[in-house]
Amino acid sequence: MPDLLQRLQGRLQSLPEGLQAHIYRVRDVALELAARHGIDLDRAELGALAHDVCRAVPGDALLKMSAEMGVAVTEVEQDFPILLHGPVGAELLRREEDLTDHGLYEAVRWHSTAHASLDPLGKLVFLADKLDPQKAAIYSYQAKLRDMALESLDLALLEFLSREMATRLERGETVHPASVEARNSLILKLGD
Ligand SMILES: [Fe+2]
Numbered sequence: 001m002p003d004l005l006q007r008l009q010g011r012l013q014s015l016p017e018g019l020q021a022h023i024y025r026v027r028d029v030a031l032e033l034a035a036r037h038g039i040d041l042d043r044a045e046l047g048a049l050a051h052d053v054c055r056a057v058p059g060d061a062l063l064k065m066s067a068e069m070g071v072a073v074t075e076v077e078q079d080f081p082i083l084l085h086g087p088v089g090a091e092l093l094r095r096e097e098d099l100t101d102h103g104l105y106e107a108v109r110w111h112s113t114a115h116a117s118l119d120p121l122g123k124l125v126f127l128a129d130k131l132d133p134q135k136a137a138i139y140s141y142q143a144k145l146r147d148m149a150l151e152s153l154d155l156a157l158l159e160f161l162s163r164e165m166a167t168r169l170e171r172g173e174t175v176h177p178a179s180v181e182a183r184n185s186l187i188l189k190l191g192d
């Protein structure tokens with residue numbers, strides 16, 4: 001059987017071109033962050049290539065797949081099912097591509113909301129996704145976030161979660177509970 005990297009690359013070929021391009025840009029950022037922070041380059045690459053494997057799946061199908069695979073769905077996800085593309089993607093890769101690396105699984109699973117339990121690899125994949133240069137239009141502070149991420153994954157993740165949460169609160173939108181807990185845990189950790 002080809003290794004996970006080859007299997008993932010094969011899988012990516014069936015994704016829409018724009019999504020593939022995003023995934024490969026995220027891979028480049030992930031490798032840069034990994035080199036800077038002494039994180040295994042192979043795992044960083046795998047995490048980046050895997051993170052959006054279900055990004056093109058429509059929301060109603062994600063809800064259906066969640067039910068079939070036993071992925072827990074929060075109220076927030078029920079209302080905005082695209083948030084499930086990480087959890088469903090991780091579970092799909094575990095079942096169909098023998099994704100046995102727990103840290104990689106968690107990195108894919110939580111790349112949209114973050115989670116208090118994320119390890120450095122998970123934080124790296126989360127941030128690399130937001131640091132895709134094409135997302136500069138969405139995140140006006142991306143240049144600053146990139147500098148922060150090169151210095152400290154924790155500080156950058158806290159910065160991102162705080163900014164996005166503030167925006168969502170201001171708009172009267174929901175905030176995923178995992179994001180709230182991730183932010184709380186970073187503040188408590190960094191304040192020690
Ligand atoms: Fe995603």
Ligand SMILES: [Fe+2]
Pocket residue numbers: 022026051052129
């Ligand atoms: Fe992504």
